[in-house]
Amino acid sequence: MSDSATANVHDHEPSAKEIRLVIAASSAGTVFEWYDFFIYGTLAALIGKAFFPSGNETLQLLLVWAGFAVGFGFRPLGAILFGFLGDRLGRKYTFLVTVTLMGIATAGVGLVPNAETIGLIAPAIVILFRILQGLALGGEYGGAAIYVAEHAPPEKRGYYTSFIQASVVGGFVLSIIVVIVCRWAIPPEEFAAWGWRVPFLLSLILLGISLWMRLKLSESPVFRAMKEAGETAGNPFVESFTYPGNKKRIFVALFGITGVLTTIWYTAFFSGLSFLRGPMRVDEQVVEIVMLIAGAISMGFYLLVGKWSDKVGRKKPIIIGAALSLVLLFPIFWGIGALANPGLSKAAEEAPVIVSGADCSYDPFADVQTTRCGRLLQDLTTLGVPYDIVGTPAGFDPSQAQGRLDLTMQVGFTLYPLGDGSKQIDWNDPAAHKAAVRQALEENGYDFSTQFPPFARLAGIVALICGLGMLSALTYGSVAALLAEMFPPQIRYSSMSIPYHIGAGYLGGFLPLIASYIVATTGNAYAGLWYTWAVVAFGLIVAWWGLRGGPPTDFESSDHDLPVSASNP
Structure with a gap:
């Protein structure tokens, strides 16, 4: 900014009371907006039955996660649209629009009739609402983060903006609290039939509270100063890519910052939620309570990391968090699995499943598998049992096959011929062949009962999920401050929102879908973690190269030719 604009910022210096209101209103709005977005994922199983019914349970879940991903896919467009408005018209009024759009779209999902009533129109309408949610979320984070950052004194910027990061987790926690209360108040049969809609409709109440709080806010002092000095951007989107040094900053923000934080975040909370509910077969309400406690505890980690970054800089926590994630990601999930369902883990180790057969492939996106082997693999995947596919099972005597060699399942040392000559399974009856496969597995020590650890x-x-929460906090807690410091004020809303929401929208938003697909095609409940590992590994390299350490400072235009950093943006 020019000297006149800088002087105007000091003229508009907010009081301590104003800063408290700014943090409270921005954080509350962020909690409510992410609640709206996450309630869809928290109720994924029931949404699948209502809007994406299928004879293939895996396909049904994949369709739900595809709908989840669609919302994320539109976040970059929302970032462009609302980033433009935020840099042209102001921070305050832009995120008033985003929170209103989110609240209306979320409540709309709760009013859509199910697929049995109106057919394919139902999922189409749900997808439309997810698109609106994605557009709204694309403008929300940048607005809230910048609004707090531009009110905060430089020496406390990391700490004050960390409340925005903690509020994202807060939205997840709130969604679980509401679901738990609704399950308690509504009988199980009625909750499954219609009660799951209540959390969506409650969005209207949260919208009213959020608007009431945000209408009390004044415009950001930085934006007011730029507007009075006539220094607002003419076309923020174009200038985000033409401003000297900004292309490199956007690249680093996309892969070195957002790619790392978003994949770790969704792995910690959404993959953790799905892992416990699905392959580990832990009771749904137990899982919700576990995630609620772990999420609530983890919120404090973001505040600690944000405050720490004001002293050590923004780079160090991100590098440490990414490196530790590469080392600890798999061991933490192995530990969760061993504690959640030790019998299943032990059975998988002592009695591994080996499948051999013709045309032995599984398409998770097919409603009905075309081969017997495909149906067998679908059963194993639905049951959460890992498997290996080989040519001919060890110890099998072809002379005794009697026409049954085309499909076999070996569980430990027990061989089950399942081909044409077998009378054990009716492959035309999905329930019958799934029950037969389950019985064979149970005979060899597999336990598919609901778990109550x-x-x-x-x-x-x-404790292990809190460990994942700490890894997320290290890579996320200081990010709002870092992104605000990386980009010039006149195009800050657009410049930070575009890479953030491309990274969060595609690298993170598609994580549940991609990870579920990897698990479905490999039969390994832990295989989906490789997606997170690969994204974080690449992001660590980019962050190490593109960020420099040192005490954080404001953006200075004279630094545009220097490497991106918290000290020299």
Whole structure:
């Protein structure tokens, strides 16, 4: 900014009371907006039955996650649209629009009739509402983060903006609290039939509270100063890519910052939620309570990291968090699995499943598998049992096959011929062949009953998920401050929102879908973690190269030819 604009900023210096209101209103709005977005994922199983019914349970879940991903896919467009408005018209009024759009779209999902009533129109309408949610979310984070950052004194910017990061987790926690309360207040059969809609409709109440709080806010002092000095951007989107040094900053923000934080975040909370509910077969309400406690505890980590970054800079926490994630990601999930369902883990180790057959492939996106082997693999995937596919099973005597060699399943040392000559399975009846496969597995020690882990094991699961929460906090807690400091004020809203929402929208938003697909095609409940590992590994390299350490400072236009950093943006 020019000297006159800088002087105007000091003229508009907010009081301590104003800053408290800014943090409270921005954080509350962020909690409510992310609640709206996450309630869809929290109720994924019921949404699948209502809007994406299928004979293939795996396909049904994939369609739900595809709908989840669609919302994320439109976040970059929302970032462009609302980033333009935020840099041209102001921070305050832009995120008033985004929170209104989000609240209306979320409530709309709760009013859509199910697919049995109106057919394919139902999922189409739900997808439309997800698109509107994605557009709204694309403008929300940048507006809230910048608004707080531009009110905060430089020496406390990391700490003050960390409340925005904690509020994202807060939205997830709030969604679980509301679901738990609704499950408690509404009988199970009625909750499955219509009660799941209540959390969506409650969005209208949260919208009213958020608007009431945000209408009390004044415009950002930085934006007011630029407007009075006549220094607002003419076309923020174009200038984001033409401003000297900004292309490199956007690249680093996309892969070195957002790609890392978003994949770790969704792995910690959404993959953790799906992993416990699905392959580990832990009771749904137990899972919700576990995630609630772990999420609530983890919120504090973001504040600690944000405050720490004001002293050590923004780079160090991100590098440490990304590096530790590469080392600890798989061990943490192995530990969660061992505690959540030790019998299943032990059975998979002592009695591994080996499948051999012709045309032995599985298409998770097919409603009905065309081959017997495909149906067998679908059963194993639905049951959460890992498997390996080989040519001919060890120890099998072809002379005794009697026409049954085309499909076999070996569980430990027990061989089950399942081909044409077998009378054990009716492959035309999905329920019958799934029951037969399950019985064969149970005979060899597999336990598919709903799990209610004792308190000690639950405490261990909470501790491990909190470990994932700490990894997320290290890579996320200081990011709002870092992104605000990386880009010039006149195009800040657009410049930080575009890479943030491309990264969060595609690298993070598609994570549940991609990870679920990898698990479905490999039969390994842990295989989906490789997606997170690869994105974080690449992001660590980019962050190490593109960020420099040192005490954080405001953006200075004279630094545009220097490497991106918190000290020299």
